[in-house]
Amino acid sequence: MKPLLDLTDVNYTYQTAEGETPAVKNLSFRVFPDHFLGIIGPSGCGKSTILSLIAGLIQPNSGKIAVSAEIGYMLQKDHLLDWLSIKDNITLGPRIHHKLTPEKESWADKMLEEYGLAPFADARPGQLSGGMRQRAALIRTLALSPGLLLLDEPFSALDYQTRLTVSDDIYRILRTQHMSAVLVTHDISEAISFCDRIIVLTSRPASVKKTFDIHLTLDEDRTPFKARMAPEFKDYFNEIWGELNV
């Protein structure tokens, strides 16, 4: 199977007036269709840099990044624009690309309906709760129909209860749309509950320290919340915790 995303020996160094900071060193990994990859690492190890590289916002100093899917990037905060309605916010991507067709608009209406945001279509972002805002941000990212979604700690700005619900919602949306995802997080439980494979990074400059394939025994369909009940969950947690703290 052809990977959607293939990184080979990628290096990246930040240049500033004060000096240079190697952020990514000899990084290699792949993401296959319908796969969710979790990236976990010590704070400040260059996780966000990796997403910027994949999204093409910055260029690697050396190495190869091959992408064969449209990429959607979901930032840590929702960044809904206060001066636009929710509907205008979620159609911002197509609007920027001058592709706001009537089909896109009805797609947006359908998504708003599906995720309980229809009554807020004309509302300003300030009137929405944290969880609703995050869902709106997701729909905005999906509006450009990406095949691979980059998630940069997308739940970290939410309170714990909302975070579990939104995590389930986003998981379901991605699965039904047959998308792949790269989830960057510092939360071990979140990574295990959400992902099929987890790579643990070394501290800066980031490279892959260890890879974990997550296989959970569950009676019913997997959701991030139910995944936390799986008997293997605790073992994965301890192993990853160990890797992070060596």
Next chain:
Amino acid sequence: MSDPTILYPVSNTSREEFLAERKKQKNFITGMRFFILIFILAGWEIAARYHLIDAFIFSSPTRIFKVMLQMAADKSLFYHIGITIGETLVSFVLVLIIGTLIAMLLWWCRSAADILEPYFVVLNSLPKTALAPILIVWLGNNMKTIIVCGVTMAVFSTIINLYTAFIHIDSDKLLLIRTLGGTRRDILRYIVLPASISAIVSNLKVNIGLCLVGVIIGEFLAANAGLGYLIIYGSQVFRLDYVMLSIIILCILAMVLYQLLYFVEKHYQKKQ
């Protein structure tokens, strides 16, 4: 020996008492404001009547009022006020357009902004009144000079303020547009301009006063109409009634224009 027990007093002010107290305080402040105004006017009038001051050079409220009625009757009052308001509004609109456009260009071309920064700082701190005589020589003894005078008064601070507002927008918002595949133009259109509207509006409030100052200075030097002209004319022919009347009208005008923009700002904030 044990410590003595202290019992705190209770205060059971009712809602009605609280509101009444607040209202009383508000009335007191409004009342005092009017009292000061009446005190000044009455003091001025009495001092003039009893020759404590020379009414010829200090004028008096009744004399000013008479001149006002007389000038209102022959419509010259409205003519002068209209000229000053018109010039102020034209220079105000020009400042808004020129200032915003240049600030946008500087945002677009960061190197240009860095290169030009010291020049803008110098032009902004320069007392703009010093430019007025040059403007007359360059542009002639006409309304163009007066309007440009009003523009120079406010345009440099507007450029600096708006440019500063533009570059201090949350950089994550700019990143958002880039993650959606947008260009610099999209960032300007969807983020920078809408996010700066409140900065632009609050800048307007300052500008209207500055433009009025510039226009009056311009009228001092190059005009045959307007309140600034009336002040200079009055002082030259020793009709201090004209001067005082013009100053009082200027006070009212400045207040009205400021309040107008204050309402614009409030309206905008409510819409947000």
